[in-house]
Amino acid sequence: MVSKTFLKIPKKKQDRVLRAAQIEFAKSGYHKTNINDICRRARISNGALYKYFKNKADVYQAVIDRQVEGKDEYMRGVLNSEGPCIGKMRLLMWNTATETGARNDTFRILLQLGTSDMNKFAREVTRRIESTSFNNIRAILLQGIECGEVRPDIDLEMIAHLISSLCFFMYAGFVSEYHRIRLEEFFHIPFTGDEDSHRHLVDRVLDWLGKMILT
Secondary structure (H helix, E strand, C coil): CECHHHHHCCHHHHHHHHHHHHHHHHHHCCCCCCHHHHHHHHCCCHHHHHHHECCHHHHHHHHHHHHHHHHHHHHHHHHCCCCCHHHHHHHHHCCCCCCHHHHHHHHHHHHHCCCHHHHHHHHHHHHHHHHHHHHHHHHHHHHHHHCCCECCCCCHHHHHHHHHHHHHHHHHCCCCHHHHHHHHHHHCCCCCCCHHHHHHHHHHHHHHHHHHHEC
């Protein structure tokens, strides 16, 4: 939990501290990340950091909270934007609003949550992370059903979970060789992570998805 002191400092400084922590956690993992390295990157003293957070676990939790809030804000923007359902799914899969380094660090941290030594944190945050994606994607699908673009007989919950998983699967390919190879094997296209291969992959996924859900 962040302290009242942290909430009182300028937003720009809050962002700098949390971005520094995000970089270090993504690079080294939670257990190997050193508070000194976070402070050095954030350009603050150790004493200042411990005025903002009780311990490293609280710093990590704040980073996760920031990622969830940013994800929800982006997805709500997509939900409230103009255009067809499939176009909104494209925006979710073609998320260029986030700076590339920050986006990739986010997914490195989320992938780390899948390891057994992170079970404690996973129990605390996974449902909140997943519900953010699920609720927004479900709302987009409902919009599509209401306007006649999406079949009304789909299993709404199952498809929402499937699309959320596809988005995660795709972005995992940017930071994990294992998941990159899985993407290539599943969709039978090369994926190098550059703009052209990303666009090609999104087109392939949406073509497959559209055959299942569109009227």
